[in-house]
Amino acid sequence: xxxxxxxxxxxxxxxxxxxxxxxxxxxxxxxxxxxxxxxxxxxxxxxxxxxxxxxxxxxxxxxxxxxxxxxxxxxxxxxxxxxxxxxxxxxxxxxxxxxxxxxxxxxxxxxxxxxxxxxxxxxxxxxxxxxxxxxxxxxxxxxxxxx
Numbered sequence: 143x144x145x146x147x148x149x150x151x152x153x154x155x156x157x158x159x160x161x162x163x164x165x166x167x168x169x170x171x172x173x174x175x176x177x178x179x180x181x182x183x184x185x186x187x188x189x190x191x192x193x194x195x196x197x198x199x200x201x202x203x204x205x206x207x208x209x210x211x212x213x214x215x216x217x218x219x220x221x222x223x224x225x226x227x228x229x230x231x232x233x234x235x236x237x238x239x240x241x242x243x244x245x246x247x248x249x250x251x252x253x254x255x256x257x258x259x260x261x262x263x264x265x266x267x268x269x270x271x272x273x274x275x276x277x278x279x280x281x282x283x284x285x286x287x288x289x
Contacts, residue, residue, distance in 0.1 A: 194253040
């Protein structure tokens with residue numbers, strides 16, 4: 143037969159486990175739902191924007207090379223002997239140029255979305271890190287004494 147003193151530790155243990163679980167859930171969902179962006183998030187988003195910018199410039203420069211080849215070949219004198227080869231080459235170049243046009247448009251859209259996200263991250267970060275108290279101007283003066 144259980145005594146009252148044996149039931150009390152079990153009840154306290156159950157309450158402790160339940161409150162610990164509730165605290166963990168609250169912390170986990172609190173961090174997820176807040177959506178606060180950190181400086182690391184901003185840096186990663188900035189890196190994404192820079193990567194997309196690099197890819198866009200690469201595709202634009204490569205497209206220019208293909209367009210130059212297309213325009214040169216378009217002006218090339220056509221004879222019955224080379225007419226088929228010229229049109230085949232023009233067709234291949236045009237397909238590549240069209241693919242690059244689509245890729246550049248997609249990358250430009252991705253970059254625009256990434257820039258919007260970056261601006262949101264920066265705006266949210268700025269409101270989250272501003273202190274409500276005056277900032278100490280002498281915070282790092284102790285380092286001057288070490289030199």
